[in-house]
Amino acid sequence: xxxxxxxxxxxxxxxxxxxxxxxxxxxxxxxxxxxxxxxxxxxxxxxxxxxxxxxxxxxxxxxxxxxxxxxxxxxxxxxxxxxxxxxxxxxxxxxxxxxxxxxxxxxxxxxxxxxxxxxxxxxxxxxxxxxxxxxxxxxxxxxxxxxxxxxxxxxxxxxxxxxxxxxxxxxxxxxxxxxxxxxxxxxxxxxxxxxxxxxxxxxxxxxxxxxxxxxxxxxxxxxxxxxxxxxxxxxxxxxxxxxxxxxxxxxxxxxxxxxxxxxxxxxxxxxxxxxxxxxxxxxxxx
Ligand SMILES: NC(=O)c1ccc[n+]([C@@H]2O[C@H](COP(=O)([O-])OP(=O)(O)OC[C@H]3O[C@@H](n4cnc5c(N)ncnc54)[C@H](OP(=O)(O)O)[C@@H]3O)[C@@H](O)[C@H]2O)c1
Numbered sequence: 001x002x003x004x005x006x007x008x009x010x011x012x013x014x015x016x017x018x019x020x021x022x023x024x025x026x027x028x029x030x031x032x033x034x035x036x037x038x039x040x041x042x043x044x045x046x047x048x049x050x051x052x053x054x055x056x057x058x059x060x061x062x063x064x065x066x067x068x069x070x071x072x073x074x075x076x077x078x079x080x081x082x083x084x085x086x087x088x089x090x091x092x093x094x095x096x097x098x099x100x101x102x103x104x105x106x107x108x109x110x111x112x113x114x115x116x117x118x119x120x121x122x123x124x125x126x127x128x129x130x131x132x133x134x135x136x137x138x139x140x141x142x143x144x145x146x147x148x149x150x151x152x153x154x155x156x157x158x159x160x161x162x163x164x165x166x167x168x169x170x171x172x173x174x175x176x177x178x179x180x181x182x183x184x185x186x187x188x189x190x191x192x193x194x195x196x197x198x199x200x201x202x203x204x205x206x207x208x209x210x211x212x213x214x215x216x217x218x219x220x221x222x223x224x225x226x227x228x229x230x231x232x233x234x235x236x237x238x239x240x241x242x243x244x245x246x247x248x249x250x251x252x253x254x255x256x257x258x259x260x261x262x263x264x265x266x267x268x269x270x271x272x273x274x275x276x277x278x279x280x281x282x283x284x285x286x
Contacts, residue, residue, distance in 0.1 A: 003215055003216055004022075004029070004032045005030035005085045006030040006031040006032070007076070007081070008027075008033065008081050008082055008126055009032070009033045009034075009035065009075075009078050009079055009080045009081050009082070010027055010032050010033070010034050010035065010080070010081070010082040010083075010084060011035040011037060011071065011074075011075055011080050011082070011084065011118075012024055012027075012034065012035070012036060012037065012084045012086055013037045013038070013062055013071075013082050013084065013085055013086050013087035013111070013114070014037070014086040014087030014088060014133075015034075015036035015037055015038050015044060015047060015086075016036075016038035016040040016043035016044050016047065016182065017038070017041070017086075017087070017184075017185070018182070018183025018184060018185065018204045019133065019156050019178065019181060019183060019207050019208070020036075020084075020086045020087070021043075021047050021204070021206050022204035022205050022207060022208040023084060023086065023208045023252055024036055024047055024051065024055070025047075025050070025051065025208070025209055026208035026209065026212055027208075027212070027263060028051040028052060028053050028213075029052075030212065031053060032053070032082075033053060033054045033055070033078070034051070034053070034054070034055040034056070035056045035058055035074055035075065035078055035080065036048055036055055036057050036058065036073075036165070037058045037059075037060060037062070037074075037087070038058065038059070038060075038146060038199050039059060039060070039061050040055065040059075041054050041059040044057045044058075044059065045057055045232045048086070054249050056074055058074045058076060059068060062106070062110040062111075062114060062228070063102075063106050063110045064256055066115055067163055068110070068113055069117075071114065072117050072118065072121070073117075075118055075121050076121055079121075079124070079125070080118065080121055080122065080125075081122065081125045081127070081128050081129070082128065082129045082130075082131070082215070083114070083122065083128075083129070083130045083131070084130075084131045084133065084211070085111035085114065085115065085116060085130065085131065085132045085133060086131075086133040087106065087110070087111075088106060088107045088133065088151075088185075089103060089106055089107065089147045089185070090103075090145070090185055090186075091103055091145070091147050091148055092144055092145060092148075092187070092189065092190060092257060093144055093257065094144065095146045095147070097143075098146065098147040099147075100147050103147050103148065103151060104150070104151055104157065107148070107151035107152065107155065108151045108155055108158075109155050111132060111155070112158060112253070113130075114160075115130055119171065122171050123169070123170065123171060123260050124171060125170070127171075127172075127174070128153065128170060129169050129171070129172045129173075129174060129215060130162070130171065130172070130173050130174065131174045131175075131176055131211060131214070131215065132155050132156075132158075132173070132174070132176070133176050133178065133211075134155045134156050134159070134175050134176065134177045134178075135148075135152040135176070135177055135178060135179075136154045136179045136223065136224075136225070136228045136231075137149045137178050137231065138153050138155060138156040138175075138177055138182075139153070139156065139177065139223070139232035139233060139235065139236070140150030140232055140242065141153075141235075142246070143250065143253060144253065144257050146275045152177075155175070156175055156177070156221075159173050159174070159175040159221075160175070160220075163220050172218065172220075173220070173286075174214055174215065174219065174222070175220065175221045175222070176207075176210060176211055176214055176220070176221075176222050176224075177221075177222065177223040177224065177228075178202065178207045178210075178224050179199075179200065179201075179202060179223075179225040179228045180200065180201045180202065180223050181201065181202045181203075181204055181206070181207055182196050182201050182202065182203055182204065183204060183233045187261040188255055188261055188262050189256050189257060189261050190256075193252070193253065193256035193257065196252050196255075196256060197223045197249065197252060197253075200225060200227070202224065202225075206224065207224065210222055210224055225281070257274055
């Protein structure tokens with residue numbers, strides 16, 4: 001698919017974060033015009049100032065109707081053609097400490113409502129795209145990530161449904177599943193766990209490169225990492241094999257997951273409750 005980047009107007013939610021800002025920089029290099037969204041105005045302005053092209057900064061909380069309306073108005077004025085639903089957070093710990101409503105609202109309900117609101121604007125363009133940033137954990141259920149996994153599984157299913165529902169339309173829907181990526185989303189416990197499990201951790205530029213390639217090639221779904229793709233396939237076909245493999249990892253997982261975080265990860269966005277000791281968590285790839 002031939003994307004004329006200079007003609008694209010791209011809304012990136014979570015542009016102030018690690019993956020979002022890498023996507024913004026990569027799209028800026030391609031010549032796209034950007035709408036940078038997040039709550040942290042200082043970070044968004046710093047990012048906008050570092051870009052060579054035009055960028056509009058919109059400070060808004062996407063979990064609120066007012067925040068989404070602010071984004072709608074910015075998109076209407078700028079004639080948006082690509083929506084990248086990237087804002088998100090995590091919770092690492094026991095299920096009984098999970099901030100369920102907050103996490104589901106941010107990772108799932110907000111992108112659904114924002115997309116529903118923006119579809120009429122996207123339909124005004126001759127061709128438009130929506131990219132939902134999911135996760136390897138949208139295909140593998142992981143101990144101590146249950147609520148995060150639930151949101152990303154749902155995001156994947158929702159995207160797939162829209163791909164099929166809008167098949168004959170001018171809007172393409174895409175699902176991108178990064179594996180573990182080096183951002184402040186992952187607090188020190190997760191970093192230690194990834195080290196202990198020998199998990200590959202990508203630089204944010206890798207995710208941005210995959211997203212651009214996905215849009216240029218028109219791929220509906222992309223999962224980053226051969227091992228993660230294989231693991232997800234085995235999990236789909238023979239989940240009991242993955243049950244046994246992950247059960248063996250549980251002692252390592254528990255060791256790292258139940259210590260208190262000493263660095264602040266973005267999980268604090270949605271995780272106001274301290275982790276209590278015991279139970280299971282792990283991370284191979286968020
Ligand atoms: N890092 C990983 O290992 C990894 C792996 C797979 C998938 N992912 C996914 O990649 C996406 C980006 O993650 P990241 O690693 O870049 O995380 P990050 O650095 O923590 O960035 C998260 C972004 O979400 C925004 N955000 C959070 N709450 C918001 C709200 N209520 N309203 C508007 N914006 C909000 C933050 O903006 P403000 O702080 O300005 O509000 C920030 O820009 C997420 O969907 C995540 O699930 C990450």
